[in-house]
Amino acid sequence: MKIAVASGKGGTGKTTFSLLFSKAIAPSFYVDADVEEPNGAIFLKPTVNSVEDFTEPVPRIIPGKCTYCGECAKACPYKALVIIPPPAKKTLFFPELCHSCGVCAYVCPEKGALIEVPRKKGIIRRGKSGEIDFMEGVLNLGEASAVPLIRELKRRVKNYPGDVIIDAPPGTSCPVVEAVEETNYVLLVAEPTPFGVHDLSLVVEMIEMLSLPHGIIINKAQEGNTLVEDFAESKGMEILYRIPFSEEIARMYSRGELPFGEFEEGFRKVYKRIKEIAG
């Protein structure tokens, strides 16, 4: 099964939950798809056994062959190319704007004047920690889009026979959609604060549009606080687990540690329930 862990709001405990859950149901595959700020490795401390460049094609204009007709720049939806016609005869490429869509190479009427060359946009690290397989994407700072790297991470685990936990980025934008798409189930980690519930409602709206089965994990749950429960009830959503608020967990977290081994029985029940619904 592929299980995505999303949250809407940042800092609700996606990574904490994803890792504890991966451990509880091990053997499993933990994928850190929060490629703009991956931090799962800090806590999992895997033995890294491969680091690969993640590249995407970008245009290179060959001087002597280019006629400065400007068709590529006109077609580029992201304005990453500027062609300055004669007498200046200059071509400019803004790599941070390029989405590697390839339309420039497609429309160029001069054979060999615009070729596509790979450009490094990040890295993919793989490793292992006990019974947990590990993979993370790390996007270079300033890149236009996290989507292609997340897509590549997901392509690599597509045929993995066991259970894959995908730790998604926060928010509700394209990278999150990419991370949760085509998974069997989405776990939404929510904290019982007004902000937490507000952002939870946004991500629920997104998940409903994608028609993915989903349920809630409350993190930092406190006695007598029913903010998330009230929201869940209004939506007819299931709350699968409540991780109690704990200063000790926060302290451990700040040291780069997590309470591995705790909540395992409960998390295995969560897993069983997900399997009933989505497996």
Next chain:
Amino acid sequence: MKIFITAKGNAIDSIVDPRFGRAEYYVIYDTETGKVIGGKNPHKEGRIAVGISFAQIAIENGVEAAISGNFGPNAFEVLKAAGTKMHRAKEGQTVKEAVESLLSGELEEFREATPREVAEKIEKELK
């Protein structure tokens, strides 16, 4: 010589807009014919590559010089590649005054772009 000036309006007596990419209007002044063309900046509310797109309007019109209060990094690069000289208008000048200052050699030429942080701060203040 054609000069591209960012402005708060599309006329010769409009005040120079201190932003390049996010300027409200542009005015193109032809020193030989005295002809003035002005237009709204179609990219003002754009999300990406605003400076690049706006600079291209200047290039397409074959201007040799540009006057604004600031030029962001991308616009600077595009205009520089096209050989367009960039100048800083004095504060509060109208388009006409700025052109006169340029022609009498009083305007400072930009040697480097306005840093992105500074450009963003100016944009915020004007909003």
